[in-house]
Amino acid sequence: MEAVSGTNLQLSLPSIRSQKIEGKIRRWNGLLRLSPRHRNDLGLKVTQLNELQWRRGRVSVPVLHACKDPHAPALQSGNLHSSFDENWLLKNKGEEVLPYLNERCIFLVGMMGSGKTTVGEILSEALGYSFVDSDKYVEDALGGSPVAQIFKQFGESFFRDNEREALRKLSSITRQVVSTGGGAVICPINWKYMREGVTVYLDIPLDVLARRIAAEGTDSRPILDSESGDAYTKAFTGLLSLSKKRAQAYAKADAKASLQHIATKLGLEDLSDITPTDIALEVLVQIEDFLQCKNGISVP
Numbered sequence: 240m241e242a243v244s245g246t247n248l249q250l251s252l253p254s255i256r257s258q259k260i261e262g263k264i265r266r267w268n269g270l271l272r273l274s275p276r277h278r279n280d281l282g283l284k285v286t287q288l289n290e291l292q293w294r295r296g297r298v299s300v301p302v303l304h305a306c307k308d309p310h311a312p313a314l315q316s317g318n319l320h321s322s323f324d325e326n327w328l329l330k331n332k333g334e335e336v337l338p339y340l341n342e343r344c345i346f347l348v349g350m351m352g353s354g355k356t357t358v359g360e361i362l363s364e365a366l367g368y369s370f371v372d373s374d375k376y377v378e379d380a381l382g383g384s385p386v387a388q389i390f391k392q393f394g395e396s397f398f399r400d401n402e403r404e405a406l407r408k409l410s411s412i413t414r415q416v417v418s419t420g421g422g423a424v425i426c427p428i429n430w431k432y433m434r435e436g437v438t439v440y441l442d443i444p445l446d447v448l449a450r451r452i453a454a455e456g457t458d459s460r461p462i463l464d465s466e467s468g469d470a471y472t473k474a475f476t477g478l479l480s481l482s483k484k485r486a487q488a489y490a491k492a493d494a495k496a497s498l499q500h501i502a503t504k505l506g507l508e509d510l511s512d513i514t515p516t517d518i519a520l521e522v523l524v525q526i527e528d529f530l531q532c533k534n535g536i537s538v539p
């Protein structure tokens with residue numbers, strides 16, 4: 240009998256074989272995951288259907304144990320589509336990580352367009368935390384002018400002073416996910432504030448960032464607005480130069496969620512197949528790893 244560890248279910252490998260999906264199952268975060276091509280092969284027989292997760296053509300099956308034993312306990316089949324809850328996995332991981340966080344905040348750092356706001360909102364929901372965007376916090380503190388306007392009217396250093404003050408205030412509040420501005424990491428004192436919580440770097444390839452920013456336009460991104468060329472070239476050129484200056488600062492984060500690494504884990508070739516929820520889950524996994532190491536792997 241060949242066993243594979245996991246958490247919830249029992250699978251019979253002979254039944255997997257008969258569905259011609261053997262070898263297409265990958266281990267990931269203690270789960271078995273089927274590749275998109277095999278989503279229609281789901282005669283896969285499992286128990287506890289509510290524990291399965293269906294997400295954009297992939298199925299995650301938490302397992303206690305998988306074995307080659309043909310006498311594995313009788314397994315039931317069912318309508319998997321209706322049974323999957325896309326957010327189950329995230330919520331579950333959130334609950335697992337909460338005791339380690341012990342009410343501390345999460346500060347997301349990364350280049351503009353890396354998804355700090357998008358992923359941060361999803362994370363905050365999974366954890367039952369509130370969500371704060373530090374750019375928005377600065378805008379509100381200055382009467383509602385957009386960041387681009389603040390840069391234009393008062394200059395970058397004025398904005399950085401206000402960003403610093405925002406992070407100082409936010410660092411004294413618990414149970415929140417903070418999406419920081421892409422340049423917050425360059426100011427050393429901001430690290431002192433952010434170290435009150437856990438810092439996570441969203442590591443996204445520059446071409447992906449440039450595509451996202453080009454789609455939105457660079458008008459709201461004053462720091463890229465001086466570059467010339469089409470929207471993608473402007474974005475890519477500006478991001479390349481900023482990333483060189485900031486790489487060391489981002490590396491100071493406690494944990495990193497890398498798009499490339501997630502793609503490798505999930506067996507995805509196309510990075511655009513990775514959803515913000517996938518990234519939020521990876522953030523939680525990395526936070527848990529970081530806090531477990533910090534606590535000497537003691538389960539709270």
Ligand SMILES: Nc1ncnc2c1ncn2[C@@H]1O[C@H](COP(=O)(O)OP(=O)(O)O)[C@@H](O)[C@H]1O
Pocket residue numbers: 349350351352353354355356357358418451452455513514515518
């Ligand atoms: N994983 C993702 N896949 C595709 N688009 C994304 C993803 N994460 C963010 N985006 C998009 O990229 C843009 C920038 O995201 P945002 O969360 O505002 O980044 P940041 O807060 O880091 O500047 C938005 O249009 C958002 O919808």
Ligand SMILES: O=C(O)C1=C[C@@H](OP(=O)(O)O)[C@@H](O)[C@H](O)C1
Pocket residue numbers: 349350351352355374386419420421422423459460461462
């Ligand atoms: O990288 C930067 O220097 C900046 C990033 C922006 O935030 P986002 O990263 O949320 O876009 C905003 O703070 C400002 O335009 C400057």
